[in-house]
Amino acid sequence: VQLVESGGGLVRPGGSLRLSCAASGFTWRFSTYAMSWVRQAPGKGREGVAAIDGDGRTSYADSVKGRITISRDNAENTAYLRIDSLKSEDTALYYCASAYCSGGECDPFTYWGQGTQVTVS
Numbered sequence: 303v304q305l306v307e308s309g310g311g312l313v314r315p316g317g318s319l320r321l322s323c324a325a326s327g328f329t330w331r332f333s334t335y336a337m338s339w340v341r342q343a344p345g346k347g348r349e350g351v352a353a354i355d356g357d358g359r360t361s362y363a364d365s366v367k368g369r370i371t372i373s374r375d376n377a378e379n380t381a382y383l384r385i386d387s388l389k390s391e392d393t394a395l396y397y398c399a400s401a402y403c404s405g406g407e408c409d410p411f412t413y414w415g416q417g418t419q420v421t422v423s
Contacts, residue, residue: 303325303326303327303328303400303413304325304326304327304415305323305324305325305398305399305400305413305414305415306323306324306326306415306416307321307322307323307396307397307398307415307416307417307418308321308322308324308418309321309322309418310396310418310419310420310421311419311420311421312421312422312423313388313420313421313422314388314422314423315388315389315390315422315423316387316388317388317422318384318385318386318387318388319384319385319388319420320382320383320384320385321339321382321383321384321385321396321398321418321420322380322381322382323337323339323380323381323382323383323398323415324378324379324380325337325379325380325381325400326379328379328400329402330402331376332356332374332376332379333356333357333376334356334402334403334404335356335400335401335402335403336353336354336355336356336400336401336403336408336411337353337354337372337374337381337398337399337400337401338350338352338353338354338398338399338400338401338411339351339352339353339372339381339383339396339397339398339399340396340397340398340399340411341392341394341395341396341397341420342394342395342397342417343391343393343394344393344394346394348397349363349365349394350363351363351365351366351370351383351396352366352370352371352372352383353372354372354373354374354381355403355408356376356403358373358374360372366385369385369386369387370383370384370385370386371383371384371386372384381398383396383398385420388420388422389422390422390423391422392420392422393420393421393422393423394419394420395417395418395419395420396417396418396419396420397414397415397416397417398414398415399411399412399413399414399415400412400413401413
């Protein structure tokens with residue numbers, strides 16, 4: 303399994319970014335897996351910011367609600383994270399992660415990408 307994030311960069315406060323997570327190598331079709339975006343700011347622990355299941359149901363951390371949108375394209379095996387109104391506190395390494403789901407339940411997020419850096423300054 304391989305998850306490859308892209309789309310990070312240096313952005314001015316108030317700007318927007320769309321991060322992508324391209325997935326490959328899954329045993330089952332992509333829509334079987336929940337996808338999540340997790341970030342880690344310098345000197346801090348990892349923070350889950352958003353998740354989406356195979357049917358498109360989403361959940362968001364309270365800290366980012368209203369500014370972040372998670373989506374997926376099951377035909378392209380790709381998940382996305384759009385961040386609007388970027389703030390300095392959004393500066394972090396953003397990872398995507400995947401979890402196999404079956405029967406309405408999901409495993410822990412087992413597979414992780416290497417991350418893409420977002421710097422807001």
